[in-house]
Amino acid sequence: MNKLNEYAVIGKKTTKTDAVAKVTGGARFATDIYLPNMLWAKVLRSPVPHARILRIDTEKAKKLDGVKAVLTAADVPEARYGALVLDMGMFARGKVRYIGEAVAAVAAVNEEIALAALKLIEVAYEPLPAVFDPLEAIKPGAPILHEDLKSYKTLFERTDKAMTGNVNYQAEITSGDLEAGFAQSDYIFEDSYEVPKQHPSYMEPNSTVALVDSDGRLVIHNTTQRPHINQAILSSLLGIPIAKIRVVPCHVGGGFGGKNRTLTEPTAAALALKTRQPVRLTFSHEEEFTSATTRHSGVMVMKTGVKKDGTLVASDVKLYYDCGAYAPTPNAVWLGAISSSGAYRIPHCRVEAYSIYTNKMMGGAFRGYGAPQSNFARESQMDRIARELKIDPIELRLKNCLVEGDSLHTGQKLHSVKVKETLLKARELSGWGKGRVPANRTLGVACGIFACGGFATSGIVRLNMDGTATVATGAMDMGQGLRTVMGQIAAEELGMAAEDVTVIIGDTDSTPFDVGIFGDRGTHTAGMAVQMAAQDARKQLVEQAAFAFKTTPNNIVLGGGKARLASDPDKVLDYKDLLGGGQYKKGGPIIGKASINLTETAFDPAIVRGAASRMFSTYTFATHIVEIEVDPKTGVVRVPKTYAVHDCGTVVNPDGLRGQIIGGLATGLGYALYEGVAFENGQVQNPSFLECRPPTAVDMPEIVFDTVEEFDEKGPFGAKGVGNVSVINMAPAIANAVETATGVRVTSLPITPGKIVQGLGQLAKEEA
Amino acid sequence: MTETLSVPAKMPVRLRVNGQNRDLLIEPSASLLQVLREDLALTGTKEVCLLGSCGACTVLIDGKPALSCLVLAMACRGKAITTIEGLMEGGDLHPLQQAFIDKGAVQCGYCTPGMVMVGKALLDEKPNPTAEEARQAIAGNLCRCTGYQQIVEAIVAAPEIARTGSAKRPAGLMDSGPYLMPETGE
Numbered sequence: 009m010n011k012l013n014e015y016a017v018i019g020k021k022t023t024k025t026d027a028v029a030k031v032t033g034g035a036r037f038a039t040d041i042y043l044p045n046m047l048w049a050k051v052l053r054s055p056v057p058h059a060r061i062l063r064i065d066t067e068k069a070k071k072l073d074g075v076k077a078v079l080t081a082a083d084v085p086e087a088r089y090g091a092l093v094l095d096m097g098m099f100a101r102g103k104v105r106y107i108g109e110a111v112a113a114v115a116a117v118n119e120e121i122a123l124a125a126l127k128l129i130e131v132a133y134e135p136l137p138a139v140f141d142p143l144e145a146i147k148p149g150a151p152i153l154h155e156d157l158k159s160y161k162t163l164f165e166r167t168d169k170a171m172t173g174n175v176n177y178q179a180e181i182t183s184g185d186l187e188a189g190f191a192q193s194d195y196i197f198e199d200s201y202e203v204p205k206q207h208p209s210y211m212e213p214n215s216t217v218a219l220v221d222s223d224g225r226l227v228i229h230n231t232t233q234r235p236h237i238n239q240a241i242l243s244s245l246l247g248i249p250i251a252k253i254r255v256v257p258c259h260v261g262g263g264f265g266g267k268n269r270t271l272t273e274p275t276a277a278a279l280a281l282k283t284r285q286p287v288r289l290t291f292s293h294e295e296e297f298t299s300a301t302t303r304h305s306g307v308m309v310m311k312t313g314v315k316k317d318g319t320l321v322a323s324d325v326k327l328y329y330d331c332g333a334y335a336p337t338p339n340a341v342w343l344g345a346i347s348s349s350g351a352y353r354i355p356h357c358r359v360e361a362y363s364i365y366t367n368k369m370m371g372g373a374f375r376g377y378g379a380p381q382s383n384f385a386r387e388s389q390m391d392r393i394a395r396e397l398k399i400d401p402i403e404l405r406l407k408n409c410l411v412e413g414d415s416l417h418t419g420q421k422l423h424s425v426k427v428k429e430t431l432l433k434a435r436e437l438s439g440w441g442k443g444r445v446p447a448n449r450t451l452g453v454a455c456g457i458f459a460c461g462g463f464a465t466s467g468i469v470r471l472n473m474d475g476t477a478t479v480a481t482g483a484m485d486m487g488q489g490l491r492t493v494m495g496q497i498a499a500e501e502l503g504m505a506a507e508d509v510t511v512i513i514g515d516t517d518s519t520p521f522d523v524g525i526f527g528d529r530g531t532h533t534a535g536m537a538v539q540m541a542a543q544d545a546r547k548q549l550v551e552q553a554a555f556a557f558k559t560t561p562n563n564i565v566l567g568g569g570k571a572r573l574a575s576d577p578d579k580v581l582d583y584k585d586l587l588g589g590g591q592y593k594k595g596g597p598i599i600g601k602a603s604i605n606l607t608e609t610a611f612d613p614a615i616v617r618g619a620a621s622r623m624f625s626t627y628t629f630a631t632h633i634v635e636i637e638v639d640p641k642t643g644v645v646r647v648p649k650t651y652a653v654h655d656c657g658t659v660v661n662p663d664g665l666r667g668q669i670i671g672g673l674a675t676g677l678g679y680a681l682y683e684g685v686a687f688e689n690g691q692v693q694n695p696s697f698l699e700c701r702p703p704t705a706v707d708m709p710e711i712v713f714d715t716v717e718e719f720d721e722k723g724p725f726g727a728k729g730v731g732n733v734s735v736i737n738m739a740p741a742i743a744n745a746v747e748t749a750t751g752v753r754v755t756s757l758p759i760t761p762g763k764i765v766q767g768l769g770q771l772a773k774e775e776a
Numbered sequence: 777m778t779e780t781l782s783v784p785a786k787m788p789v790r791l792r793v794n795g796q797n798r799d800l801l802i803e804p805s806a807s808l809l810q811v812l813r814e815d816l817a818l819t820g821t822k823e824v825c826l827l828g829s830c831g832a833c834t835v836l837i838d839g840k841p842a843l844s845c846l847v848l849a850m851a852c853r854g855k856a857i858t859t860i861e862g863l864m865e866g867g868d869l870h871p872l873q874q875a876f877i878d879k880g881a882v883q884c885g886y887c888t889p890g891m892v893m894v895g896k897a898l899l900d901e902k903p904n905p906t907a908e909e910a911r912q913a914i915a916g917n918l919c920r921c922t923g924y925q926q927i928v929e930a931i932v933a934a935p936e937i938a939r940t941g942s943a944k945r946p947a948g949l950m951d952s953g954p955y956l957m958p959e960t961g962e
């Protein structure tokens with residue numbers, strides 16, 4: 009099904025539209041905005057994990073020379089926001105629930121004065137018992153974070169366990185007959201796994217400049233993955249109509265889900281409204297690590313029934329994800345539940361997924377979104393099963409993996425499933441089982457599935473008088489190259505060169521709605537809307553050409569920026585002549601548009617209860633094989649080589665795809681070996697890149713990368729996403745290789761040298 | 777009664793940035809990063825950790841890479857400072873800038889200025905670096921987007937671009953000439 013050869017732009021090397029601006033230092037990020045009269049905002053944060061606020065006195069701070077405004081919860085409307093559970097306000101109200109929670113904010117003429125003013129704010133706290141562990145938090149008698157939880161507004165079908173105690177969001181998936189499944193099984197494996205919080209570690213901190221323009225509209229310049237949702241949240245928090253708010257995002261210095269948040273915008277906006285001066289609020293590096301959002305930490309309990317020959321029969325999974333003190337995106341555990349059966353066919357399944365409050369910083373979205381946790385459990389256990397049943401780990405996976413037409417445990421029937429092909433290709437590339445690896449190296453494998461695409465988006469394609477096109481999408485480019493890919497898609501559809509298409513993103517005044525870029529919906533879903541809008545424009549262009557040539561539309565061929573007569577290919581009109589040469593008489597200016605929602609089918613309520621979404625458009629798959637070296641004395645693991653094979657549908661931009669995948673592997677490597685936000689009584693112990701370090705250039709393996717040929721009929725030109733699935737396999741693959749190399753099974757992340765050395769000591773003791 | 781915060785007196789300093797002398801009045805404790813970004817509006821140099829741990833603030837001081845967040849501006853008197861804004865020559869991209877574009881080494885771009893400056897320092901010292909040398913050179917610079925591979929490839933590819941003179945004048949408004957109204961026909 010290789011259609012790549014037919015395309016002029018899709019799949020061809022295309023220069024990233026913003027690359028020149030970014031290599032010359034000209035690209036403007038939100039942190040680069042300095043405006044005349046701009047005030048600097050700073051936030052006073054809770055020093056205690058759980059306490060009642062008895063009193064806040066801001067008088068002294070207000071009197072400091074240069075301070076223009078001080079705000080607390082008392083000064084802003086009592087409104088809450090969140091993706092599924094509306095539980096968080098702009099400032100702590102009545103109670104603080106984690107160390108780092110916003111209590112008050114100051115705007116002053118410079119940063120020094122703003123910081124000095126924070127010290128003058130007096131807050132009296134009455135400490136409350138706190139809980140830091142999700143399993144402790146769901147025990148009877150645990151301290152309760154949100155006493156009024158039941159009264160909070162929610163945007164999902166509540167199960168009876170949802171919104172009770174410290175559980176906010178909850179979901180259950182049941183397919184087949186679990187008891188019968190375990191009864192049919194020859195072996196039952198039961199394991200528990202634990203993972204820490206991982207910070208998204210985008211390089212650019214959260215930052216907003218808010219101002220009130222001369223028309224009295226609120227204008228926000230920020231760094232975000234979801235300008236249109238920012239706009240809606242600001243509207244509901246501040247009580248201003250959506251149309252009176254304009255969000256104009258700057259270049260985004262990395263997001264990875266972490267900027268699918270609204271953190272700095274409301275505070276900066278409230279201060280700007282109060283002072284009528286531009287206000288800038290930028291998180292400090294430390295605030296990033298205490299008061300932004302991280303990947304959810306959690307515990308996964310997995311019980312799996314298997315036949316002697318390795319056939320998976322039954323699976324009972326419990327996911328306890330720690331969302332911290334608020335639940336801005338508890339959907340993570342929903343995505344975790346979807347990925348928790350792995351890329352496998354398991355006839356009898358139950359998943360119970362909990363999002364649980366603790367007195368810690370918030371869990372949010374981060375690349376892989378819920379799946380790195382559950383896939384670490386699934387793929388670690390798959391290797392344990394393979395070892396005990398003495399089956400080759402890849403053979404075990406091949407035996408059970410999903411194929412075209414299979415259904416997931418959620419009941420969703422799958423199309424475009426090439427996980428088997430990724431396993432086979434990765435096996436071949438790595439020389440698995442062929443004794444090709446050097447003696448000091450060991451291989452480990454993992455594969456995975458991730459939901460791709462869906463939700464609402466729209467696109468507009470306008471054809472200009474000079475034969476160029478302007479594309480508008482509300483979807484954001486957070487660096488992954490969305491603008492370039494949208495341009496390629498429109499150019500292909502319109503028969504133009506990529507350079508002749510300009511893509512406008514983000515600005516809520518000039519772009520139509522998109523729900524935010526997450527869950528592999530950039531290329532796939534925003535791309536679909538842009539393609540459909542371009543088709544709409546194309547149809548109108550064909551009509552104009554037919555009018556100009558005095559022929560019928562089916563006699564028109566478009567391509568290379570020209571319209572031709574099919575019956576007489578020498579008759580040619582450049583788009584610029586067609587569009588600029590008075591043809592506006594017929595039909596008016598050409599504007600193509602599309603509004604779509606690719607998640608329209610609900611899950612079967614007999615199988616899924618508490619679904620946080622409708623069915624996803626499609627799924628992406630990947631297999632990763634790592635080659636590792638372990639130093640048996642120090643326990644230090646190195647990963648010199650990794651083989652990555654992806655099922656990503658049609659490749660739209662080869663350089664972009666490769667960069668996405670290698671970047672995802674780097675994040676997966678960090679999750680596996682280095683990163684993990686450490687807490688002591690709710691206090692982050694390692695709040696910086698010095699202490700919580702992402703992988704560097706010298707940590708990275710050599711990467712052998714490939715894709716399997718696939719065409720997803722629901723994606724634009726057959727494309728699917730790749731950003732998330734690239735993250736989810738590294739940790740289990742490395743854990744699996746570590747066990748092969750040392751005999752030590754590490755069931756918690758990160759896989760530190762200490763855990764390996766301790767495990768080796770344990771093994772030595774058992775042998776003695 | 778309002779209170780007033782006492783601020784240290786500013787001092788005059790002459791800095792040589794991207795080949796130009798700049799006379800400034802700055803706080804003695806100001807970092808070079810702060811002065812570049814806030815006093816000179818050279819915001820290409822990025823501020824991330826302020827701890828010397830990420831490399832995003834890298835500039836060249838007398839040709840050597842330096843973390844501008846850890847250097848006092850006052851200490852740069854009499855030295856030549858080069859920032860990302862000073863790399864283009866006569867309107868053409870530096871070969872390394874072109875290489876970053878060609879190799880797909882740029883994603884979000886927040887680490888890019890620091891990476892390019894470190895890469896340039898390496899190329900000035902070793903005109904034909906190996907991939908391993910390039911990797912070592914950028915080991916102190918964090919990038920969350922790319923996984924570093926295409927950055928390494930860009931540094932290795934830059935010498936060839938320099939030799940063939942294939943660094944381009946960036947397309948964009950500056951090259952597009954005056955905009956004329958197209959013929960509107962009948």
Ligand code: FES
Nearest residue numbers: 825826828831845
């Ligand atoms: S900002 Fe200077 S090293 Fe990070």
Ligand code: FES
Nearest residue numbers: 884887919920921
């Ligand atoms: S390109 Fe985003 S941090 Fe390097």
